[in-house]
Amino acid sequence: MLQDDTRSEVSLRINGVDRTVGVDNRATLLDTLREGLGLTGAKKGCDHGQCGACTVLLDGRRVNSCLQLAVAADGGEVVTIEGVAGLEGGGDLHALQRAFLEHDALQCGYCTPGQICSALGAMAEAERGWPSHVTGDTSAGVAGAASLDAYEVRERMSGNICRCGAYGGIVAAVLEVAEADGGRS
Amino acid sequence: MSTTTQRATGAPIVRVDGRAKVTGAAQYAYEYPLENMAYAWPVQSTIAKGRVESIDDSAALARPGVIAVLTPDNVARLQVDVELPLPFLAAAVPDLSLLQSREVAFRGQIVAAVIATSLEAAREGAGAVEVGYEEQAHDAVLRFDDDRAYVPGVVNDFSPGNVERGEADRAFAEAPVRIDATYSTPAEHAVPMEPHSATAAWDGDRLTIYNSDQGPFYSSLPISALFGLDPGQVEIVAEYVGGGFGSKAAPRPPTMLAALAARLVDRPVKVALNRPQSFSLTTYRTPTIQRLRLGAERDGRLAAIVHESVQQSSTLVEYTEQSVSSTRLLYAAPDVRTTARVRRLDVPTPGWLRAPGDAPGVYALESAVDELAVELGMDPIELRVRNEPDADPETGQPFSSRNLVGALREGAARFGWEGRDPAPASRREGNWLVGTGVAAAHYPALVFPSTAQARAEADGGFVVRVGAADIGTGARTVLTQVAADALDVPLERVRVDIGRASIGVAPFAGGSIGTASWSWAVEKACGALLDAVQEHGGVPPEGLEVQADTTEDVGALAEMSRGGYGAQFAEVRVDVDTGQIRVDRMLGVFATGRVLNPRTARSQIVGAMTMGLSMALMEIAEPDPEFGDFANHDLASYHVASNADVRDVDCVFLHEDDKNLNSIGGKGIGEIGIVGAAAAIANAVHHAIGLRVRDLPIRIEDVRPALQDLRVR
């Protein structure tokens, strides 16, 4: 096989900026962000979709960037932790980031970017009315992010492991923002 | 000691590095973009014991992007016979002596490494290295009655392997009420969210390693010694560390791999282990098998305790945890024997994991105490109170402070212990069987010598430097608070720099000694700086800087028994159909001296209790006897608590004013939150279903045998 077949040029819109980068087809979106583009906010915790530290928003959905090939994400729109504050229109910090600080929803900080991106995705899912595994009435779903309770948030955030055990603060922070505005700000 | 008005310490200050962490700006060891970076990927042994006979790297070298293959033939020779000042640093050396011999001591040992221009190429190359072995029969299974296990001279906390007061075995035999039970705990892994990572760069004979490290200064000692360098020639940078829990308190193989690889190719090299690699290369909590014998009078007074534990270590290092140490001082039994044995197996080297020794040891002790309470028909809190000693039962030394009884009483009141029906399986809520449990916690309060520097700038700002590491504890924040108070200035005027070996002598973030030790040096430096400023009649334009060293202060501490105490409470429910176990709530009450920052202190304790929940119900690295490694070695098969598992976990600190500890009056809180947590949960499970599970973790299949008879609705 020609060496050329195994590399690609990939265009991504990352945190509102168009970027084009040459990648080894084997490179994941995570490694492309971290090693190729200098965006080290998304973290590599397990590299196998087992911890959630690499969570970013891809086309508005939360995904494990460690399992997305960059080449397959070509044309996609990516939001990483570095772009989260910008979602609020260039504010200093996103409300969720402030809530994480206030509730001490972090210790070592390594899972934190993934937690925050995941929470944004989870709130968007709830805004669509999507149920979780613990929603009492699957058919009815939920009435938006503001309707989530701690039980729901725990389940919806369980794809993000925090070994420091900051779950209580994480749930409180997500609930505070979800109740305030469904995470739309 | 400082006499300034206290303002910042004791206040729930928001983490000073929190902003960097929630924005992704915080820089971890693998995230330093050095010019011309290369990537190394280890090749690991696929045998558990034997010798590397051949390494064929030709196919790997032919892969695009591969720069070199590091092997025993081209690796830099290390000074493997070095002497180091601290035994635990010496203990790190055999595993750091990468590729210095062809002997294989465990499956997963690094036998070569591929260095390439990209991560993808390094990994592909590693898969192409052909290693030939001469394989020998291995033994990787721990057994209680293995006669090759031996009693070591000293264990990890420097106490002897065997300690006896009175005649414990005889006193046990003569006691009217006896508990004789054997407990086991499995191998457990720290699995910090940031894998062990290092970026190494050489500049002549100077080495800089950006390292995921709990103790940059200590780490610089074995690394410099192994390379035959002076400690000052090795800089370790650990600005942000994504958790460690003991596993990063000494340098581990990936750190040395980065340094050796960078030496070979003469360019910066970085290494981050993946999860499977981590399970054999970053230490783990040894499995334990523990036999507890408690002899008591009918009124509950303990007459005898015999606590025997067997643990494993590798053939490279004798590492024996202090799993029996807390047993010697928690209760006032006159006759006590504690014996720790270690069996050297063909396994990866175990090491520290949060509350080493005490986490598994107190689990066993506090389970046995609960069994005794049931046997006596006595409330488990009253049983513990009845055996409260006046002085350290082991040494006779006074306690600097001890408030186990207060923690138990306060916890009982807050938890709603009163009115608890002690009868097992007595509480049914729908399909759930509900139970509550309690356990005591203890962890020694230690302090190590440290240095610090304080600098006054002409603009009114202050910079304090201490070789600390903040692995998520909040140390950077707390040290800023301590410095601000010592300087009697607002927090905003103080910057605390940490995370560099070159700052000077400082202990690691481990063993709950970090903050107490660093704070002392910081306070002392700040006090000296104020004196110097006064002497100078102000801060000169070029600034003013002083140094402090607490070696003498620490050495001058009176002989006392110092430790934190706590009471752990848990309520669990067990699904009567399936055996699923849910922890509804946990409450820990701790007497750990002064709390410097209630916000971060609470997080640390709650986090440790959460780890205790994991330990009780989920965590097990399953030995694979045929191959000699752990069968499960990723985060999908090695379970730690997820968000959904953790409901109401709360902690309370009792006020404690202990003048005999250290300058800040704190006892350290990194470890104690996990101690006793698993026992409280195990005791609650027993209360819920009436079956005593003595092997951790307690899983569905362990509780199901009790359910059949409890299913009547």
Added chain:
Amino acid sequence: MRPFAYERAEDPAEAAALVAERPDAAFLAGGTNLVDLMKLGVAGPGTLVDVRRLGYDRVEHRDDGGVLIGATVKNSELAGDPGIRRRFPALSRAILAGASGQLRSAATTAGNLLQRTRCVYFQDVTKPCNKREPGSGCPAIGGSHRDLAVLGTSDHCVATYPGDMAVALAALDALVHVRGLDGEARALPLEDLYVLPGDTPHRETVLERGDLITGVELPAAPAGAAMHYRKVRDRWSYAFALVSVAAVLRTAGDGTIDEVRLALGGVAPRPWRARTAESELIGKLPTPENVQAAMGAELAGARPLPDNAFKLDLATDLVGAVLRDLTEPEEDR
């Protein structure tokens, strides 16, 4: 991971052609399992053919109550689909019981059906595995097998199918739509997609080279039936099943069972439709005794190993609990 070429197919014929001309090509959809296995060295395709833009990304509800689910519909979209939630709530619940929110928003219907076992030996290329390397041996039988299968195993392999969604699909009588390399379309019952290991554990499905799953069809759920999915695992979220049960139940006025469909997860190399138990239960009350007898018959051929034998009673108890809860619901929060 070996280097590979990447091709994004724009229509099914192109996807087929790309695979036809490259013997080591593989289809890529969500990638959540395939990329994982490529990193581990378990899979090593020379070409990835991305099939996410072939138009199989819709959930089409039919007036008769049935539905056609596109192969590349994301798991999260499927679980959230209002029609699926209303007509097949057990399917939504099963999907939501699996993996995590972020994995579900990448993983697809067909990819989920074809995910590979999480047996620790299958995933560790430094150890033998008959599924990965035929004839090399199965260390799980004498080693780590707690999570593995008790039904449908052989002396060569005891791997478990790890998914949740397919378990619900099995209980819902799903048909899998397949497009052959030649463009020919066919449909087969979901149960027939999977092949038990026997002495060829490397062969897991009946799919031939170039076969592309294009969708899954569900007939209307039985009128008046209730359905549920329940999963038992080692933690409360984000873990594979020890045992799971999908059940569809309709009872008569006297409480006896009119119609029941049961599928088990976590116990076999494929979603295990418990047809023996189903027929035993027809006309009876879902009492613990009747469930015990029915499941006893179902599990008669089980081959438990020392560390996973608990799954047999657990499966029985879980079926009993699910049937009980379908007849007398209890909030289990």
